[in-house]
Amino acid sequence: MSTATTNGAANGTATNGAATVATRSITEVEREVWRLCHDLAARLQFHGWHHVSFVRDKAVHFALRNGSDVALVEVAALVHDVNYMVRRNSLPVDGRSLRLDILARAGVPDDVAARVDEVVEEAEMRTRHRDISPEAQALSDADTLFKALPVTPVVLAPKYLEENGITLRELAHKIVGEQRNKHDAGYYFYDPEAAATYSRWATANLELWSCIVESLDDPTVNDLLTAVS
Numbered sequence: 001m002s003t004a005t006t007n008g009a010a011n012g013t014a015t016n017g018a019a020t021v022a023t024r025s026i027t028e029v030e031r032e033v034w035r036l037c038h039d040l041a042a043r044l045q046f047h048g049w050h051h052v053s054f055v056r057d058k059a060v061h062f063a064l065r066n067g068s069d070v071a072l073v074e075v076a077a078l079v080h081d082v083n084y085m086v087r088r089n090s091l092p093v094d095g096r097s098l099r100l101d102i103l104a105r106a107g108v109p110d111d112v113a114a115r116v117d118e119v120v121e122e123a124e125m126r127t128r129h130r131d132i133s134p135e136a137q138a139l140s141d142a143d144t145l146f147k148a149l150p151v152t153p154v155v156l157a158p159k160y161l162e163e164n165g166i167t168l169r170e171l172a173h174k175i176v177g178e179q180r181n182k183h184d185a186g187y188y189f190y191d192p193e194a195a196a197t198y199s200r201w202a203t204a205n206l207e208l209w210s211c212i213v214e215s216l217d218d219p220t221v222n223d224l225l226t227a228v229s
């Protein structure tokens with residue numbers, strides 16, 4: 001396991017936000033999520049530890065930039081996709097019980113755990129809006145960047161289909177349906193540096209998925225996909 005834990009106050013508790021998470025609790029959350037990802041690796045082809053650790057590292061980076069509670073963001077990133085451990089093709093709310101259990105076992109106070117869960121919900125692509133909290137913005141930018149990476153549609157999209165038991169058509173409509181309006185409204189990324197650095201990737205990614213949606217209207221393309229599947 002790598003660690004991006006950055007909260008180093010003398011008492012082991014982050015102090016740069018209203019909600020705080022002790023360093024030892026972050027370590028415990030990381031250990032349990034890593035263990036779950038390891039144990040369930042065979043069915044977490046997309047949302048396994050490689051995804052969680054990427055989002056955690058980038059979320060901490062964005063949290064340091066926007067002045068939010070870095071420790072809370074780090075913990076939220078670690079538990080943001082545990083719903084895929086509970087049920088395939090599910091929503092963040094489906095992982096709430098497991099999320100809160102992990103946080104409780106790690107010694108995260110109930111009120112802070114509730115805020116972590118709230119940040120995860122706020123950052124959800126399907127429902128996020130322009131005015132989510134800075135903590136949710138940091139998590140959202142990290143998770144959105146993973147989606148917008150040029151390698152994701154090439155290497156990871158097939159793993160998403162396999163993990164979640166959905167078709168290419170369903171995934172293409174999901175991506176375009178959930179992401180196009182945020183992109184066009186100018187809050188695909190919240191962090192100006194992320195927007196400046198990654199918007200070209202995001203635009204290309206959305207264009208690719210829009211083209212996939214269009215191509216699936218061609219019966220001959222569907223025949224092709226049926227033949228190779």
Ligand SMILES: [Fe+2]
Nearest residue numbers: 055080081143
């Ligand atoms: Fe995620």
